[in-house]
Amino acid sequence: TQLLEQSPQFLSIQEGENLTVYCNSSSVFSSLQWYRQEPGEGPVLLVTVVTGGEVKKLKRLTFQFGDARKDSSLHITAAQPGDTGLYLCAGTYKYIFGTGTRLKVLA
Amino acid sequence: NAGVTQTPKFRVLKTGQSMTLLCAQDMNHEYMYWYRQDPGMGLRLIHYSVGEGTTAKGEVPDGYNVSRLKKQNFLLGLESAAPSQTSVYFCASSYAAPNTEAFFGQGTRLTVV
Numbered sequence: 001t002q003l004l005e006q007s008p009q010f011l012s013i014q015e016g017e018n019l020t021v022y023c024n025s026s027s028v029f030s031s032l033q034w035y036r037q038e039p040g041e042g043p044v045l046l047v048t049v050v051t052g053g054e055v056k057k058l059k060r061l062t063f064q065f066g067d068a069r070k071d072s073s074l075h076i077t078a079a080q081p082g083d084t085g086l087y088l089c090a091g092t093y094k095y096i097f098g099t100g101t102r103l104k105v106l107a
Numbered sequence: 108n109a110g111v112t113q114t115p116k117f118r119v120l121k122t123g124q125s126m127t128l129l130c131a132q133d134m135n136h137e138y139m140y141w142y143r144q145d146p147g148m149g150l151r152l153i154h155y156s157v158g159e160g161t162t163a164k165g166e167v168p169d170g171y172n173v174s175r176l177k178k179q180n181f182l183l184g185l186e187s188a189a190p191s192q193t194s195v196y197f198c199a200s201s202y203a204a205p206n207t208e209a210f211f212g213q214g215t216r217l218t219v220v
Contacts, residue, residue: 006149031206042111042197042211043150050206088149092206095140095199096166100149 003027004089004098012104013079021074021101023089030093032072034063037086048092079105109133113198113212120188120219128183128215130198138201139181140165140209141173143194150197156181188219 007022023032031050035043047056049065049072056063060083062075072089084105089098111132120126130139137158142150142165152165156175170192172184181200185192195216199209 033209035209040213042199042213043209044211045208048206048208090150090209095155095201095209096152097142097150 003096004091006087006089006098006101008101009099010102010104012106015080015105015107016078019076019079019103021076021087021103023072023074023098025070025091027091028069029091030069031091032065032069033090033092034072034074035088035090035097037088043086043088076103079103081105081107111198111200111210111212113196113215115215116213117216118218120185120217122188122190122219124188125184125186126188126217127185128196128198128217130181130183130200130212132179132181132200132210134200134202134210135178136200136202136210137178138203139175140199140201141171141181141183142197142199143167143192144197144214145194153183153196188217190219193217193219 004025033048034046037043047063052067052069054065060077064073087101114129140155141153151167154173156162159178162173174182195214198212201207201209
């Protein structure tokens with residue numbers, strides 16, 4: 001049983017569409033991180049959210065940490081083919097990772 | 108910059124064989140981790156270490172052992188490989204936890220037949 005559940009598990013969208021990925025847990029985390037992994041590579045950090053309710057933006061990506069620090073979301077505006085990859089959330093206590101969301105953006 | 112280096116990159120084992128995966132980092136990080144990644148399962152933590160000479164169990168430690176004799180190296184051992192251990196294994200390191208970035212190696216693809 002994984003502590004962090006992500007939804008959806010798979011997502012295939014057209015270029016230019018918006019999307020949201022969710023990361024949920026029954027546990028409280030002091031902080032959460034989001035990583036992106038491309039085929040044949042290890043995950044690479046996108047952002048760390050620390051404060052409940054915090055919102056961080058990274059170009060077209062918006063990350064939010066839930067008020068109760070049990071959940072987080074990743075919103076991508078106007079998705080591009082370069083956004084294709086596996087998106088993983090991680091609780092920074094023991095670096096437990098979520099189940100992952102595999103995103104494919106079609107040109 | 109080397110970062111985190113895993114060896115080997117690929118390996119095929121027969122059931123019952125043993126092997127050791129090596130992870131080396133050159134960033135002077137205190138924390139090191141071993142994960143396995145299976146289709147649809149994200150990353151699952153096998154064992155981790157918070158410093159030289161220390162190790163601790165993660166989510167899925169059974170069938171694996173680890174050692175951290177030197178700060179820069181973290182070894183993952185399989186004493187008697189089983190087909191269920193077929194997976195991609197990732198090593199990671201971080202300066203400390205929480206809130207710091209974890210840096211990953213490129214993975215070891217292990218097949219047990």
